[in-house]
Amino acid sequence: MTLPTGLFALLLVVPAPAAATVAPSPLPWGFRGHQMAARVAVDALPLGMPGFFTAAADQLVYLDPEPDRWRSRTYREMDRAFSYDHYIDLENVPADALAAPDRFAYLRALYRAGVERPERDAGFLPFRIVEVYQRLVSGWSRWRRATDPSERKWIEARIVNDAGILGHYVTDAANPHHTTIHFNGWAAGAPNPEGYTTDRKFHGRFERDFVEAHVTEADVRARVTGRPAAVTDVRAAVLAYIRASHDQVDTLYRLERDVGFDPAGPTHSETRDFAAARLAAGADMLRTLWWAAWRQSAG
Numbered sequence: 001m002t003l004p005t006g007l008f009a010l011l012l013v014v015p016a017p018a019a020a021t022v023a024p025s026p027l028p029w030g031f032r033g034h035q036m037a038a039r040v041a042v043d044a045l046p047l048g049m050p051g052f053f054t055a056a057a058d059q060l061v062y063l064d065p066e067p068d069r070w071r072s073r074t075y076r077e078m079d080r081a082f083s084y085d086h087y088i089d090l091e092n093v094p095a096d097a098l099a100a101p102d103r104f105a106y107l108r109a110l111y112r113a114g115v116e117r118p119e120r121d122a123g124f125l126p127f128r129i130v131e132v133y134q135r136l137v138s139g140w141s142r143w144r145r146a147t148d149p150s151e152r153k154w155i156e157a158r159i160v161n162d163a164g165i166l167g168h169y170v171t172d173a174a175n176p177h178h179t180t181i182h183f184n185g186w187a188a189g190a191p192n193p194e195g196y197t198t199d200r201k202f203h204g205r206f207e208r209d210f211v212e213a214h215v216t217e218a219d220v221r222a223r224v225t226g227r228p229a230a231v232t233d234v235r236a237a238v239l240a241y242i243r244a245s246h247d248q249v250d251t252l253y254r255l256e257r258d259v260g261f262d263p264a265g266p267t268h269s270e271t272r273d274f275a276a277a278r279l280a281a282g283a284d285m286l287r288t289l290w291w292a293a294w295r296q297s298a299g
Helices: 030-043 051-055 057-063 076-086 095-099 103-112 125-145 149-174 202-214 217-221 234-246 249-258 269-297
Strands: none
Touching: 030 057, 030 149, 030 202, 030 217, 030 269, 051 149, 057 149, 076 125, 076 149, 095 103, 103 125, 125 149, 125 234, 125 269, 149 234, 149 269, 202 249, 202 269, 217 269, 234 269, 249 269
C-alpha cells in the first residue's frame, strides 16, 4: 500500500505482532504546531546553554517542520528513506525488539517476530530520535574542543541544524497518532467496542486544523515550567516518553467521540487542553534532550 504524503508527520505491546490493517502515514501537526513546540522549547532552556544556540531560536523554529518538507512523491528515494521515521506502531512491536541496540538489529528482531514489512508496519521513531540526539552530542563535543574560530562557526551551524531536525521527531511523538496503528481513525478490522471514529481525516484535522484554530502558543507555554528533567539514560527516556504518548490514544479517540476536535466549532476546554498538553509534552521533551546533549558532551 502506498503511503499518503503530508506536511507533518504505550503501552500495549503484543507478544506476537499482528500486521496493521492500514499502512501508517506521517501526517502533520501542521507547521504551526511544530513551530509552537520548538519556540516554547528554546525559550524554556536553562541559562547555561551557549548563547549562539539560543540566539538561533528563529532558525530552530523554522527547522522543526523540516522533515515534512522532505515528503515528496517526486523525490521517491528521499521520501521513502525517511517516511518510516515519523512513527512507531507499538501494537505491532514485540517488547524485545525495542531493546535492540540500533535500527538494523531492530529490523532483524521484527523479521524474526514475523512482521512482514517491519519498516511500514512498525516504524522507527524512537531510533530516529536517539540517532539524531547522538549526532547532536557529537557536534557539541567537537565544538567544545575546537580552537579555530572558523571551525567553531561551522560546527555551530551543524549543531543548530541537527537540533532543529531532532525537534521534528520529538514533536511527532507527542501526538498519540504517531504511536499506534490507529494513526488516522480507528484501524479497519481492529476491535472497536467503544465506537471510536474511523474517519480517515482525523489525524490532520486534530493536529493541524484544530490546533491552528483553537490552540495558542500561550496555551503551550503555560504548561512548560521549571527546569528540564535530568536524563542519564536517553534511550530509556525516549521510550518512556513515547509510551506515555501512546497511553493517550484512548483519551484522544474518546474526546473525538464525545466532544469532537472541530476546527470550525466553538472552543471546548477538554479538547483544547488535550492538544495543548500534547504539544507541551513535546516542547518539554525537546528542551530536555537539547539540554541533555549539551551536558553529555562535556564528558
